[in-house]
Amino acid sequence: MQVAASLLGDPGRMPFVGHFRVSFLAKPDGRASLAAAGRIASESGLVPGFRAAREVESALLGLCTSGVHDRNELLRRAWTALMDIAACDLGPVGGTDMTIILAARDARGMGIAGVGLSGVWGWSGDLPGELIPLVEGAHPLLGVPGLPATTPGVLTLDAPVEQVVAVPAHLQPILPTTDTLARRCGVHP
Amino acid sequence: MSTVNDLDPRRDISLIRERLDLCLHRGEDVTEILEDLAQRDPLALADLVVGPRSQPSAGLISAALGVVETLEGAVSPNGLYRRLMDLAGSAAPDVLEIAAQRHPAASFVVQLSRQVEGAEAGRTHLRAAAGHPSFTAACWAHADAGHWAGLIAAAGETGLPEPAGALAAMGQIDRAAEATVRTLERTPDSPVVATLAAAWGPDITPILRAAVGHLRTRDAAHALRNQSAGYPEVAALLNTVARGMV
Numbered sequence: 001m002q003v004a005a006s007l008l009g010d011p012g013r014m015p016f017v018g019h020f021r022v023s024f025l026a027k028p029d030g031r032a033s034l035a036a037a038g039r040i041a042s043e044s045g046l047v048p049g050f051r052a053a054r055e056v057e058s059a060l061l062g063l064c065t066s067g068v069h070d071r072n073e074l075l076r077r078a079w080t081a082l083m084d085i086a087a088c089d090l091g092p093v094g095g096t097d098m099t100i101i102l103a104a105r106d107a108r109g110m111g112i113a114g115v116g117l118s119g120v121w122g123w124s125g126d127l128p129g130e131l132i133p134l135v136e137g138a139h140p141l142l143g144v145p146g147l148p149a150t151t152p153g154v155l156t157l158d159a160p161v162e163q164v165v166a167v168p169a170h171l172q173p174i175l176p177t178t179d180t181l182a183r184r185c186g187v188h189p
Numbered sequence: 190m191s192t193v194n195d196l197d198p199r200r201d202i203s204l205i206r207e208r209l210d211l212c213l214h215r216g217e218d219v220t221e222i223l224e225d226l227a228q229r230d231p232l233a234l235a236d237l238v239v240g241p242r243s244q245p246s247a248g249l250i251s252a253a254l255g256v257v258e259t260l261e262g263a264v265s266p267n268g269l270y271r272r273l274m275d276l277a278g279s280a281a282p283d284v285l286e287i288a289a290q291r292h293p294a295a296s297f298v299v300q301l302s303r304q305v306e307g308a309e310a311g312r313t314h315l316r317a318a319a320g321h322p323s324f325t326a327a328c329w330a331h332a333d334a335g336h337w338a339g340l341i342a343a344a345g346e347t348g349l350p351e352p353a354g355a356l357a358a359m360g361q362i363d364r365a366a367e368a369t370v371r372t373l374e375r376t377p378d379s380p381v382v383a384t385l386a387a388a389w390g391p392d393i394t395p396i397l398r399a400a401v402g403h404l405r406t407r408d409a410a411h412a413l414r415n416q417s418a419g420y421p422e423v424a425a426l427l428n429t430v431a432r433g434m435v
């Protein structure tokens with residue numbers, strides 16, 4: 001039931017300035033799960049980016065999931081938790097540069113939401129390394145960064161994937177080769 | 190007035206070489222001779238010091254470092270310092286020191302470092318490059334070359350966060366952890382944890398856990414704990430560890 005989300009890092013020596021990533025099962029029985037990955041205040045410097053990213057992680061990990069069995073409710077609570085963070089804790093530009101992908105899963109399927117993305121792929125877990133694009137063209141999931149004022153729409157997947165991988169809007173929607181993908185997303189086994 | 194000022198640097202170069210050799214054989218300082226030649230004929234100076242007929246001599250190379258700016262005008266730094274290193278003998282560390290000071294961004298200094306410092310390659314270079322815009326690139330170059338011990342030493346000597354970041358970027362978890370602690374021992378508010386996250390990825394828990402084993406002082410434990418507040422499990426562990434330290 002657990003799902004994982006990751007975001008491609010920038011090229012260069014410090015690819016993950018302002019990156020964050022969390023995943024957890026809803027309490028108490030883990031019948032729904034949430035994963036998030038993103039970046040914030042990445043252009044504001046190492047330390048502001050780091051602090052803002054930890055704030056986002058803390059807000060998501062601290063959200064109340066008690067008795068939540070529905071993926072859409074989990075996503076709604078996640079957005080609310082993000083919108084409740086004080087702007088001053090989200091870096092010098094107050095979260096207007098936030099990129100995030102959220103993936104929530106329950107017994108009936110999967111929902112994906114996000115902002116600031118140029119591409120989203122999924123891995124079903126069947127074939128090693130086979131990532132399939134989940135959105136194409138001018139899909140509402142793809143767009144400019146920034147913490148939204150209202151809850152964004154959800155892309156529903158009837159057949160859940162185990163992992164989602166996203167590319168931030170400022171990068172071309174191209175994934176690196178599968179042998180380097182995890183490392184390029186800052187994921188280490 | 191040097192002992193060769195009566196000689197023409199081009200026409201009498203063999204004679205000058207003989208006088209230089211004699212002085213070096215007697216253990217005399219040849220700085221004055223080299224300074225004289227540097228003023229009169231840099232190309233002749235370069236031929237005498239690093240030319241094909243030059244013989245290894247720590248005394249000559251030590252003196253040559255005093256006129257290295259002139260030599261750089263005659264020979265490209267890359268070739269010059271490699272040749273100086275080949276001829277330097279016991280003066281090799283001095284050659285590395287000067288090369289690192291004058292060319293902190295040059296990639297050839299990475300190779301020279303390995304030649305001179307062996308297991309601790311990078312220590313001199315990174316100390317010289319600290320504060321220079323090329324410091325980050327130099328850390329990554331030494332990490333690429335596998336100079337782990339030198340990076341850890343540089344972390345402790347400079348208190349800068351990049352050596353630990355470079356080690357993390359190479360997947361050297363335990364070495365990055367050790368460099369992190371050495372950095373904090375030197376400079377408690379160095380943003381080393383943020384640098385690790387920027388270089389390795391957002392979940393640096395494995396590195397922070399490994400760092401606990403390298404802690405030697407309570408101050409470093411507190412510094413690491415303060416910077417790890419965003420990782421509650423590690424922060425709790427560090428609280429316990431810091432309380433137990435003298």
